[in-house]
Every structure is written in structure tokens, then in C-alpha cells.
Amino acid sequence: MLAAGDGATLAGLSAAETGGLRGHADDKIHLLLPAERRPTGLGPDVVVHRSTRLDAADVLTNGRPPRTRMARSIIDAAQWARSDDQARIVIAACFQQRLVALRSVEAVLDRLCRARRRQLILQTARDAAGGAHSLAEINLTRLCDAHGLPEPARQLVRRDAAGRRRYLDAYWEQWRIHVEVDGGQHFDPQHAWADMQRQNDLWIAGDRVLRFPAWALRQAPASVAAQLRAALKAAGWRP
CATH class of the missing domain: 3.40.960.10 (VSR Endonuclease)
Incomplete structure (x- = not known):
């Protein structure tokens, strides 16, 4: 985080795990940076993602290191997942462990109109909120x-x-x-x-x-x- 500089935020599965998600640890460190930032020398274990849409409401700043809030974290994790099934699993697990509310996921998706797998994420979140936890x-x-x-x-x-x-x-x-x-x-x-x-x-x-x-x-x-x-x-x- 320090090497990535100002504006870097822990994100995706890395932020979700820091926020309490169990059983879905990633061996990479996922950082979200402003689109114009191009840090170097972060090492092979760091995956840098960039976004032009990172609202203040999406970032939890009262902890260290700063990280995206749970709703944004699992949406990003689902966007960056290797498959649709992996995306669904992460979302379902977060609801099963009672770490996120459907309205929070819907609010973030309202701002991310071009999110990858947007419809899949929305439908899976609604299914999970309705009790389908796996x-x-x-x-x-x-x-x-x-x-x-x-x-x-x-x-x-x-x-x-x-x-x-x-x-x-x-x-x-x-x-x-x-x-x-x-x-x-x-x-x-x-x-x-x-x-x-x-x-x-x-x-x-x-x-x-x-x-x-x-x-x-x-x-x-x-x-x-x-x-x-x-x-x-x-x-x-x-x-």
C-alpha cells in the first residue's frame, strides 16, 4: 500500500478478507488505484486494478490499511474472478456469513453501470439474500x-x-x-x-x-x- 502511493486502496478479495470474509483467501494482494496512476516495483504478488469510479462512499478510511467497503469489495472480486462460478461463490459466501446487505450491493451497482458481470452479480446477490447461500x-x-x-x-x-x-x-x-x-x-x-x-x-x-x-x-x-x-x-x- 505504501509503495503504491496516495489513492491506493486494498480491494477485491484482499479487502473482503480483511473485512471478515472467511474461506476465500487469495494468494495475491489486490489494490485499486485511480486510473491515471502507474506505480512500479510492487512485486509479483500484487495485482493492480484501476478505476475511474471509486466514490468516497466505497472506501472505508477508519482502518489501516484503507480498503473498499464490503459491497464494493465483493463486486470487484466478482468482476475480477476467473469464472462466473467463482464470482457467484464469493457473493453467496458473503451473504451466508452475513457481511453485506442486498441494498448495499444494489447501491454500488447503480453507480457502476458498466461493471463486468453486472447482471450476474445482481441476480446472485438477490438469490443469496433470499436464502440461497451456496x-x-x-x-x-x-x-x-x-x-x-x-x-x-x-x-x-x-x-x-x-x-x-x-x-x-x-x-x-x-x-x-x-x-x-x-x-x-x-x-x-x-x-x-x-x-x-x-x-x-x-x-x-x-x-x-x-x-x-x-x-x-x-x-x-x-x-x-x-x-x-x-x-x-x-x-x-x-x-
Whole structure:
């Protein structure tokens, strides 16, 4: 920051991590500078970005080093991400960890009319604010919309037989259908046993339970949608 000179601000994932984002550290230091600045000798671990639109409202100056506020940080991180999926993951994680509000993201995007991935960022933020806290859950929401299926409630809290709080990935309450999206952690034996107990509790209570691996929502969406449609229709849904 000192080498970059006046006007340099910690930004993107570097600023988000400094602001409290966990689990998404970058091995680079991201700096945002005024467009006309051309510092040299910053080293290979520093990535310099430039912007003509860095409002005072976007910068947190009461800490050291100065950094962009969380909404601007994750928007920039999403713009600079290597893929659309990586952009979505960062945004979803920030909402999951309760570090940002939707209105703050929308306010920054209103000022950044030419932001890269602007529509993707806005839609992902709205999905995440609505309870879809992982990329898989966001993909499920989009799958339902694309295939004309009713939208589920997300991250619904239920009590299991032992009285413990359980979060349902997606739930259609009217038809009592629950979908669990399994990431890699679900294949750990201890985690798998906990999943089985939760699924058994749901079956005992009379719910239908469908499970899909996270990759299937991206690679085989038509197959997932077909099974969802069949389950909903079997439970009484009429398109």
C-alpha cells in the first residue's frame, strides 16, 4: 500500500478478507488505484486494478490499511474472478456469513453501470439474500425457474426428533417435498450418517426427500428437473 502511493486502496478479495470474509483467501494482494496512476516495483504478488469510479462512499478510511467497503469489495472480486462460478461463490459466501446487505450491493451497482458481470452479480446477490447461500442452491433456484417449476423455500429451519435445529436446502411446503444438494463433504462417513438420520426423520414425518449431487445441477439439469417435476406432480402439483 505504501509503495503504491496516495489513492491506493486494498480491494477485491484482499479487502473482503480483511473485512471478515472467511474461506476465500487469495494468494495475491489486490489494490485499486485511480486510473491515471502507474506505480512500479510492487512485486509479483500484487495485482493492480484501476478505476475511474471509486466514490468516497466505497472506501472505508477508519482502518489501516484503507480498503473498499464490503459491497464494493465483493463486486470487484466478482468482476475480477476467473469464472462466473467463482464470482457467484464469493457473493453467496458473503451473504451466508452475513457481511453485506442486498441494498448495499444494489447501491454500488447503480453507480457502476458498466461493471463486468453486472447482471450476474445482481441476480446472485438477490438469490443469496433470499436464502440461497451456496452455489448449488443458487443453481437449483435457476433450474426451477428455467424449467417452469415452483420456487422452493430455502434454508428453512426444522427441528429433528432430538429437538436439534436442522436447515433444509430446499423445501416445497405445500407438497411436502424436500431436496438436499450434496457437496463433497456429504461423502465423509460421519457427515453421511448425520444426513441419513435427518433424511429418516423427514421420511418418518411424511415428507418426500430427493437428493442430488451438486455437479448434477450444472451438468445434468434436465434429469434433475424431470425428477423434481415427477415428485411434485406425484404430491399433487398441477403445472
